[in-house]
Amino acid sequence: MATLTLKPGLYAVTDSRLTPGDxxxxxxxxxxxxxxxxxQYREKNLPTAEQLRQAxxxxxxxxxxxxxxxxxxxxxxxxxxxxxGVHLGQGDTxxxxxxxxxxxxxxxxxxxxxxxxxxxxAYEQGASYLAFGRFYxxxxxxxxxxADTQVLGLAKKFKLPVTAIGGITLGNAEPLIRAGxxxxxxxxxxxxxxxxxxxxxxxxxxxxxxxxxxxxxQSI
Numbered sequence: 028m029a030t031l032t033l034k035p036g037l038y039a040v041t042d043s044r045l046t047p048g049d050x051x052x053x054x055x056x057x058x059x060x061x062x063x064x065x066x067q068y069r070e071k072n073l074p075t076a077e078q079l080r081q082a083x084x085x086x087x088x089x090x091x092x093x094x095x096x097x098x099x100x101x102x103x104x105x106x107x108x109x110x111x112g113v114h115l116g117q118g119d120t121x122x123x124x125x126x127x128x129x130x131x132x133x134x135x136x137x138x139x140x141x142x143x144x145x146x147x148x149a150y151e152q153g154a155s156y157l158a159f160g161r162f163y164x165x166x167x168x169x170x171x172x173x174a175d176t177q178v179l180g181l182a183k184k185f186k187l188p189v190t191a192i193g194g195i196t197l198g199n200a201e202p203l204i205r206a207g208x209x210x211x212x213x214x215x216x217x218x219x220x221x222x223x224x225x226x227x228x229x230x231x232x233x234x235x236x237x238x239x240x241x242x243x244x245q246s247i
Contacts, residue, residue, distance in 0.1 A: 061229020161193020
């Protein structure tokens with residue numbers, strides 16, 4: 028199992044439609060300024076060289092802020108830029124293989140949809156956190172199947188950080204925290220073409236977690 032701990036809070040996920048290359052770093056820095064505790068670089072379409080350039084710049088920004096950077100399903104890139112780890116989908120690299128390649132200290136998260144059997148398998152294979160969703164309609168993954176908030180509480184039995192994903196905004200985030208989410212993975216509900224607006228949203232998400240501080244330990 029990974030020993031690197033995670034803090035509860037906002038998990039910022041990049042999206043090239045919301046954070047294009049010319050604003051990507053500034054947007055992520057704004058999210059970090061607002062209190063994001065984890066960042067995921069998610070890019071499927073750019074040439075590899077450009078992805079590597081962006082990931083390297085993000086790693087520098089996250090390192091300066093003391094916040095882990097994860098790469099979406101690209102172990103080689105995570106290794107090249109010395110990111111903290113990766114996030115995997117069910118159709119991506121096998122979790123056990125990712126753990127073997129990245130090492131015991133890496134953060135490896137995996138999407139479990141709304142399936143506790145998938146979460147059980149991920150737990151047994153050394154996942155660092157379990158992600159469930161989508162909980163609300165999502166522009167990033169419009170075809171993703173829906174999940175019920177009950178799964179967040181049920182997943183606590185694995186003693187791993189529980190992440191909620193899918194269509195999360197400031198207007199619908201609090202019920203997910205109350206239901207058991209340790210982390211909220213947010214793209215569209217966080218990033219804006221207005222950098223100041225991104226920082227403000229990040230601060231508001233952080234404030235929601237602060238209001239529920241008693242349900243979290245210092246790290247998860």
